[in-house]
Each structure stands twice: as structure tokens, then as C-alpha cells.
Amino acid sequence: MDRRVLWAVVLSLLVLYLFDAYFVPPKKQQPPKKAGETGEIPMPEKKVGEVLEEKNLDSFPSTSHGVFMPEKEIKVETPLYSAVFSSRGGTLKRWSLKNYFDQLGKKGKPIEMVAGTKDGRYPFGLTLVWEKETELLNIPFECEQNSLNLTEDRGKGGVVFLGKTSDGTLIKKTFVFSAANYLMEITVEVTPLPTRSLPEGAVITWVQQLDYKKQDYDSSLGFIGPAAFAEGKLNEIKIKKLKEGYQTFSQGVRWAGFEDKYFLAAFLPNNQGLLSAEIVKTDKETVLINCFEKLKPSTQGGRDFFSYGFYCGPKDIDILSSVGRNLEKVIDFGMFDVIAKPLLYILKYFNKFTHNYGWAIILLTIILKVIFFPLTHKSYKSMKSLKDLQPQLTALKKKYGNDREQLNKEMLNLYRTYKVNPLGGCLPLLVQFPIFLAFYWVLLGSIELRHAPFILWINDLSAYDPYYITPVLMGASMFITQKMTPTTGDPTQAKMMLAMPIVFTFMFLKFPSGLVIYWLVNNILQIFQQLYIDKRVS
Structure with a gap:
């Protein structure tokens, strides 16, 4: 993975973490309550003054x-x-x-x-x-x-x-x-x-x-x-x-x-x-x-x-939409609105069957993983090919170490010869990152997920895990995926990749538990997907 892209991702997540930790007040945990009805809201056609009996105002x-x-x-x-x-x-x-x-x-x-x-x-x-x-x-x-x-x-x-x-x-x-x-x-x-x-x-x-x-x-x-x-x-x-x-x-x-x-x-x-x-x-x-x-x-x-x-x-986006008058426009997820609102609608649809937004998040995560499987598979092959080229890349660095411009030209020629994209390993993360941010805003600002329970100790998917169990599990699963991912041989980059699970764990401590569940399940699926791809590539 390109070092600059990696740092851009880490710094972006760090900004989200700092905003969440210092600008959003912590939520109190409590058992869920049943939400209100979401049926259609008709506007009365008849003038209200005709509905009730006329009164004599002269004596007032x-x-x-x-x-x-x-x-x-x-x-x-x-x-x-x-x-x-x-x-x-x-x-x-x-x-x-x-x-x-x-x-x-x-x-x-x-x-x-x-x-x-x-x-x-x-x-x-x-x-x-x-x-x-x-x-x-x-x-x-x-x-x-x-x-x-x-x-x-x-x-x-x-x-x-x-x-x-x-x-x-x-x-x-x-x-x-x-x-x-x-x-x-x-x-x-x-x-x-x-x-x-x-x-x-x-x-x-x-x-x-x-x-x-x-x-x-x-x-x-x-x-x-x-x-x-x-x-x-x-x-x-x-x-x-x-x-x-x-x-x-x-x-x-x-x-x-x-x-x-x-x-x-x-x-x-x-x-x-x-x-x-x-x-x-x-x-x-x-x-x-x-x-x-x-x-x-x-x-x-x-x-x-x-x-x-x-x-x-x-x-509630369904209630507001039934009212009309553009009232639903008050729900605005900013620059991620085009992704966040479809995600919200999909979650609400899945919730009709699961009756639990936690399971709805897991179901959506599985579907997204299946959709992105071809891209992930291509990315893995690119990283594997890049690893195989390490001896040639090392030789080029020794030969042109003092001529940076010539070194870059020779490395590009080597990539073209073997049809390797050095940024190919970054694609899955870069594609998932907008979805991750859109999910963040949905979980943070949608009333459908406010006080929505999952299982066991998680009784509010829009609040952070009070015992920090899911962030730790997420960090552990991320560490496993990093160990299973082919490395480029660059010691500095390898250290960065191993440090990322620790950094992410601390950032996710105050993230909405629904978002942590999404990332945790995504990592677990990535582990099984990696085992499957390793078997096929071998």
C-alpha cells in the first residue's frame, strides 16, 4: 500500500476520532423504547373551522x-x-x-x-x-x-x-x-x-x-x-x-x-x-x-x-417523507448524503426482517463484502505480484540509489513489464472508506438507530461500547488481517501496517458501536476471504 495514501486514511480517521471524542457529549446507556408509528400523515382537506361547532363570540x-x-x-x-x-x-x-x-x-x-x-x-x-x-x-x-x-x-x-x-x-x-x-x-x-x-x-x-x-x-x-x-x-x-x-x-x-x-x-x-x-x-x-x-x-x-x-x-425519514413539503430534506448527511441515505433505507428495509438494527448492519456488511469481492481479489493478486518483484526492486535501488529520477523510471518500466499496479492494494480500502464515513454519519445522526439495541451489553448502536469489548476485538481482527496480507518488503511500511490495528483500536473506542460492529464483521469476513483467495492463488 502506498505510504501517502495510508497516512491520508489514518489522518482522516484521526480527525473523525477527535471530533467524536471532544465535540460530541457521551451518551447515557439505557434500555430501548418502542419507536412511534411511521404511517402516512394526511393533511386535513376540510377547513378546521367547519369541523367543530361554531361558538357565539359576541358575549365574550x-x-x-x-x-x-x-x-x-x-x-x-x-x-x-x-x-x-x-x-x-x-x-x-x-x-x-x-x-x-x-x-x-x-x-x-x-x-x-x-x-x-x-x-x-x-x-x-x-x-x-x-x-x-x-x-x-x-x-x-x-x-x-x-x-x-x-x-x-x-x-x-x-x-x-x-x-x-x-x-x-x-x-x-x-x-x-x-x-x-x-x-x-x-x-x-x-x-x-x-x-x-x-x-x-x-x-x-x-x-x-x-x-x-x-x-x-x-x-x-x-x-x-x-x-x-x-x-x-x-x-x-x-x-x-x-x-x-x-x-x-x-x-x-x-x-x-x-x-x-x-x-x-x-x-x-x-x-x-x-x-x-x-x-x-x-x-x-x-x-x-x-x-x-x-x-x-x-x-x-x-x-x-x-x-x-x-x-x-x-x-424519521419515512415519517417526514409521508408529510411531503420537502420536510425530509431536514435529514442531511452533508457530502456523504448520496451514499448515507441509501444505506439508511437499506438498513430500515433489513430491519423489517431482522427486527434488530445490529443484525441489519451485519447483513448489509456481508452483502457489501460479496459485492467488493472481485475488487479485493484483484487487489490481493496485485499485492502478491508486488511482493514477488521485491528482489528486482531492491536491485534497482542499489543500482540507481543516487539518481532518484532514473530509479522511478526504471521502477515504472518494471511495473509495466509485469503488469503490476503499485497502488492496487489500496483500492479496497479507498473504495470502502466513503462507505465507512457514510455509515458513521448514519449511525451518529439517524433517529432510527438512537437507543437501538443489539445483543448482550450493547443497548444503543449509536453510542460507544461501554465496556470497549468490540473495539478490542476489532483491533485483534485487524491485526490478523494485516499478518495475512502480503507485504512489500519495505520495513518502514511493514511497521506502519502493524501499528495500524493499535491506532484504529484507540480511535474506535468512542465510535458508535454499530460502526465498530460493521468494521469488526468486515475484518472477520476478510480473514475467511483471505484464506479462500490464498487457496485459489496457490
């Missing part, structure tokens, strides 16, 4: 902004999540995912998607736009319901909030939920007094409180922050790079929201796209996602309305 008392009213909380339960809404502004206070936990074990708590600000701001605050903006954040709303409980038998249900501003404008906010998915439909109806014109538009807001103690918002592994699909591409805005405190998208906005490595909360317009979306950093600890839309005249006259879809759940 108007309240100016900021006046204190007793807060009422409305609880919503579905098989996939539980939510709590507040009558103060008709806002969302909690949204907990029942099938996903912050850590393994009994101490694990359901993932909480909502984090209000210290001054009491929560998602779904509404701003109406007339000559100047009028914020309806703390206007009290009335809700006749105390709770809503959806089961698999009861597919859909809704919660209605009614309110009136100080100038007599009537507001109706309706939220419709489904027991089968993580999608919610939001409809807002606005009815001003006859003496006042209809508002030009409305802004609905997602509020995200930043917690720098728990999250690394500048991490290079796994984006955390506001995102929008606009102008035909995914836009992920690093919080520290928000220009002048805000950034606006006004063309082809298909969705906008906030994401972390595994979860996403996003507004989904029910037409061709939002009029605009604005990402605002109001202070060091608060980010707002403001979605602006023009109001549409109601068929009942004298009122306007707008409606949104809202997704709040896991970044």
Missing part, C-alpha cells in the same frame, strides 16, 4: 393586552404525544413525545419539544397586521374543553379557543389533532367590527428558549437551531451567525421551524408556500420563528382566516 368579554386573567390549561393526549395548551394567548406550553426518551433506563423522561421563555412566551402566539402590528400574546381566550383524549379508535379531535381584543376584534383559534401521526392543523379566524377593515395578514410564532448548558449550538456534528426550506434548498441558520439578529426568507418557503439532531418542530403552509418566514434572535437565550401569511376571505363574509399544518416529532 374583551380584554386589553396585559390584563391578568386566571390561566386555564387544556391537556391533549394521543398515543404518540401529550400536549398542554394555555388559555393565555391560546398558546402551547408542553409537547412531550411518549415513545422517545432523553436517556435510557428508569430515569429516562419523554422528550419535551417546548421550552417557553423566562418572561412567559410560548409557541403559537399570534400577531395581526393592520397599519401597525398588534400582538395578541397575552389576550385571554375561552375554551369550553378541559382535555382531549384521542385513542387509536378515535382518530381525530380538536380544541377551540375564543377571544376578543380590546377593539372588539373576534379571534377563533382551532387546533385539530390526529391519533395516528405527529401532525396538527391550526386554523385562525379573525372577525373585526363592521367599522374596521379586515387585517392584511397575520404572524404566528414558534418560541425557542435556548439552553446552553444542555445543548451545543455550535457543534459540528448534528445541527441544532432554526431551519427553513426556502428558495429550493435547506437553510440551517447557526445561532451565532444570525445577521443583525434576524434573517428573512421570502421566496418559496415550504416550511420553517427549529431542529436538533433527532427532532423537529416546523410550520407547514397549506398552500404553495409561506409569504415569508423570519428567524429572530431577540436576546442571547431566545429565538423566534415568525411565519407571515396573508389572510383569506371567509365564505361566511366579514371574517378572515388562515391555516397551517404543524409537525412536531422525530426526524
